[in-house]
Amino acid sequence: MSEVDNSSWETVIGLEIHVQLATESKIFSNAPTTFGQPQNTQASLVDLGLPGVLPVLNKKTIEMAIKFGCAIDANISSRAIFARKNYFYPDLPKGYQISQLDDPIVGEGEIEIEIDNRKKLIGVTRAHLEEDAGKSLHDKYDDFSAIDLNRAGTPLLEIVSEPDLRSAKESVAYLKKVHSLITFLEISDGDMSQGSMRCDANVSIRKFGESEYGNRTEIKNINSFKFVEKAINHEIQRQIDVVENGGRIEQETRLYDSSKNETRPMRSKEHANDYRYFPEPDLIPLNISKEQILEIRNNLPELPEEKKLRFVSDYGISEYESQNLNSSKELSMFFENIAKKVRYPKNAAKWILGDLTALLNKHNTEIKNSKISYGNMINLLNKIDDESLSGPGAKKVIELLWESESSVDEIIHAEGLDHVQDEGDIERMIDTIILENPKQYEQFKKGKDKLFGFFVGQVMKASKGSANPKTVNEVLKKKLSQ
């Protein structure tokens, strides 16, 4: 590790995010887009690029692109013009990719991120539509590469940021913001592990104060938020080390290897650098009317920022809690469905962000796979709110809810957590505890007031956490003062 002072170096980062649009069929063919199907069972004639086939544009992809453009306040082009990007690779059946060059459907826009409690605007240069390539598998056979064209033709929205990002952290914040936007707009499921959202990072360094950009490298193959941060930080350090040691940064593409946490140059690709773009002759430029754009803009679903603020005012939760509850559309919906039905939404926020999230993390899954339903959470929270279930008791119940199919009531009963409401029971319990703890009783009578807590603890223990704390306090006071 270099011991030089990295603080004199400024990092400049731009992200290119490829978002798979959640359509039923592909962008230029009517093959289905279902993930995980047997190889080449979702590659139609058009996707295979057979002689004589032709592309026809899926109208939903235009609508989704416009939605995104409206959400980031970008200019929407009045025409959708496609272009051919020419290169040879087995996962690109036609030998060209239908993409957009000079007239991207979405023009300049901006996305606000929050980092260290500061807000920062990140410019979006453009977002355009294109078709995805298939997959090449190089490890299946010894002497061959295996080509699966299921993914070929899946619609992609490529979102290109200005080089406005200055750290790996900012990059992650931007990526998360894009993720929440695309999920809230319902244009993609944003699942990085399945490749619905992919990120390439362009990274360069320069001395603070310099206006020229340094040579940049493009980092590919980053498929999680965690790896984005690691890959970028690694590359920044690598570049600093190279330059500090007298070398120069080559403009190249590097692959991120997550197992070794390093980037290495990609072997010169079969892709020619000269893509020879020209307008796609098989697709007539599509007119996009102002009316169409206005209608989409007026019907945008509630965006994460708006929802965040609304949660604070509607449900009395903190900004911080609201931010976290809006980290995904699903989580925000989960919370809101519950918050509307319980007495204290703030409690709902606390329990969802606390114990439920802990369970989700423990089982490495997301809210959509939660083993605890709305109904269960509502029941649980009702019991907490009317104090028939104590805090520790609720913690136990929620864990058991995850593990079993039983209802809240069933678990409470099974664990004997039904509140010992009966004063008589509590009195008897206290009597027993006093008898079993004569020393502490003596000390308390002599004036050691702190031991009150000890007795409370003992009662809670004896009642397995189910005794009503208020009642315990009252009865204990009475008993101990006798």
Added chain:
Amino acid sequence: MKISEETLNNISALSKIKIDDDIKPKLIEDLEAIMAMVDEMNKIDTDKVEPMSHPIGDAQNLREDISDKNIDRDAFQKHAPKTDDGFYLTPKVIEQND
């Protein structure tokens, strides 16, 4: 417009067509003759003219987002040069690319 052998090598690499050395001279001769004819375009000033990429302007054929699950992989692969287990096979590519 002269076309050097280097240029020919570049464009044949871009278009993935192997050209044997012995035919290069004649090929260059032919290509130069064609480009000389093409250069006639320079005789007219087109500065103020818009390029036209499609002869018709108003077809706006769009497709509804409905998928057709009737994909007969076996029929499509029946006469494919080299397949196995539904995959198309090519010589092994060394680097990773996705």
Added chain:
Amino acid sequence: MTNLTSLSLLEQIDGLKNKKFSSEELTSDYLKKIHKKNKDLNCFISIDDSAIEKAKECDERISKNKGNILEGIPIAHKDIFCIKDQRTTCGSKMLDNFISPYSSTVYEKLSNAGVITLGKTNMDEFAMGSSNETSFYGNVKNPIDLERVPGGSSGGSAAAVSANLCSFSTGTDTGGSIRQPAAFCGITGIKPTYGRVSRWGMIAFASSLDQGGIFAKNALDASLALENISGFDPKDSTSINKKVPSLLKEASSKDMDHIVGIPKSIITNIKDAKVKNNFEESIKILENSGIKIKEIELPNLEYALPAYYVIAPAECSANLSRYDGVRFGHRCEDPVDLNDLYSRSRAEGFGDEVKKRILIGTYCLSAGYYDAYYIKAQKIRNLIKESFSNAFKEVSSIAMPTCANVSFKLNSIQSPVEMYEQDIYTIPANLAGLPAMSVPSGKINNLPLGIQFIGDYLKEGIILNIANKFQEQTDFHKQI
């Protein structure tokens, strides 16, 4: 029995309907003739003897009065139109083994109309050529003179109609590949408005220029056949969504008035005196039939040829990238790596003319040349479209020769540019996307030549009507 194979399409339809003969007889006669003549003409790449069985089925339907409009009519398809589970080669070694898993719209439409396919006709490789001398399957000979070319790229389809091996055939026209062979072979050929005929299943050469069309013995036959391949196809984004009128009705209408424009500068510059003379005679014939003639300007057409030889190669260089030996078509033996697979499969699979055009196209699109060539050519294209547009404000159709000369001897043209110049009169209509057709206008040294009529967008009916009027006054079209 009259020679059934020399009957026109309309005569055959009438004959079948009125039970003068059966489809089985007609088909059998054609097949016999094809097997006999193909050795000399080489105009068929594949011949479908099972057509006889289909003919029997057609006769059944006709006898029950359930026949479709072209029921039982035997025809030939240019081997560029895909037919499901059948070989479609596009005249190339690259697709010598290609069995298409689907059918083209042109094939489907004609099949639904009841035709019987006799076979697939020979063509210049990937539709690139003007003489049918670039086919992997050998040259096609002109039936009128076996030492001469039939024209190209649809040489096989033209020769087939000219030799009475079918009453009509399909072809494609990107720079003149229907009209020029029609002129060379003494028959009628029509290329409709760009977008009128679906390109689904029609193997692409130059996407913004390719159009499917018809070869027939006369304008009325051509109009009925064209009607039955035209129409909107949602599988083709460039397909025009407008109703197809009854072209036969329009072609035979007595109520149309015409003003035919003659482009002054083009006619003055016709090099061959006999060709010029034939054109002028043809114009007189039109005038005698009551058609008004007007001299017009049609500027910038001299730039059509160079612009075409940028745009067509550019588009074809991309359209032919899919031929890589991976999913279909020719694959070289034992490729050592990916690059070898591509470079050798393509070097082996493509002929010389195709390679040249791919190289030219790649060059014109490459970094540094795109503006000077591709964009420049697209600008010229716009100018040409504008020239036609202005002309059509004054006239309803434009006439000019189809070709600068009659058919030439096989192997006589070796220079690529000289070959390209065969298309100087036909290319402009492709660049503008306008409908155009050629009809026989006489002979020079016993070799036929044609007169070309160009119409405004979607005005096939007008040029067919003019052609029909011309054919009512002449008998050149009856000389095959």
